[in-house]
Amino acid sequence: MEALRRAGMEPIVHGSVARGDVTPKSDVDVVVPILVPSFKVEVALEAAGLQVIQRVMVMATPAHVVKAHLYLDERTSVTFPLAEMTKLEREFYKFGGEIGLDEVKRGVRVPGVDKRLMFIQPTSKGHVEEPVKGRETEVAERLGVSVDIVAERVYVLTRRDAIGRTGVYLKRALAPGESFEEVLKRLRDEDPAIRRMLSSRASLV
Template sequence: MQIEYTKEHWQILSQKRTTAIEVLNLLKRYGMEGFVYGSVARGDVNEKSDIDVIVFNPNYIILDTLKVHHKYIIQATPNSVPKAYLSFDEEEKIVVSFPLGKLRRTEIEFYAFGGMIELKGLLENKRVAGVNKKLMLIIPTREGHMEIQLDGNEDYASKLLKISLDTIMERKNLLLKRSERGHSGIFLRYDLDGNESIYDAFNKIYKTNKFFKRMVNA
């Protein structure tokens, strides 16, 4: 199916990408490379779309000093690597995240599954392919995007997104389960208090949660 973007759609996309560029430039000034992932990378945004940024090789000390609205740590499941999140706003619409342990290949490829782009790509006004939450493969076009069902096109998606078929199937099955059962809960969320540092929060959870400890040491 071909989707042609309206003038309003292009304006929303431009506004969100301008904000994303500001965040990535902030990280770059501190020597870190961030990547925007999801609809802002693909282009199929709406007014409620989040601006999500991942930093794979973070400087924890510097990130801890950034002025943000609030910070929290999430471990999605007992077997996933915990991540720290810095929210620039109360509604968590602009968020920078970074892993607190070594990510597995499938965890890294998760970001490419949804579409991921770096600062240079944003500055060049590029958009990338990726799969949305409705399991539609979004392929950017000059006028908007083309979308096809992921189901039955997994091999094509794997080649287009340059990620393993294992990751495609894992993400597909997870999103199908969420669709059938509703949004599943997360294993652990820790919201930092006031001036509490990520370092202090990390140590507190590390000492009290064996699953957290196991995954950051994995």
């Protein structure tokens, strides 16, 4: 996160790291939540001596933003959008709990919702858990997000429990020498869904 800040970005970390309910299997997902050229992120990491072992482009559904994932190891990644995020896509991170670099340094923990749809409230001795279903409005108010993002996540995660993970619309690993922008341009020319998504948002392609 310090490497990204030195390059003029304000990254966040979200999920269990932000909430404090970490386990040995917890992923560390650092996010740059604004539109930024991919080379700027990659150069910032390289300048700090961090090696990217895999670069992957992901689009969850035909309606969602395309994101770039830079993996530093199996459990640590840096994510950033390749087109402008919608309000709900941005709120996704706050829904799960997010903090910035200064808060990480101070040991701040914030409330958020995990994949079991449990509201995690940090306490001085750990955390307490409360179910989200049936309390969507209250949860939205406590997190400072819209009821829409809470309802969307309840639907998605409940459906996942019922029928299992259904995969994502697009997942493409980049080869050495490829840039996210050039791959996205090619996909835009080939895929109507990606073309529609890009036509309705600001992007770098």
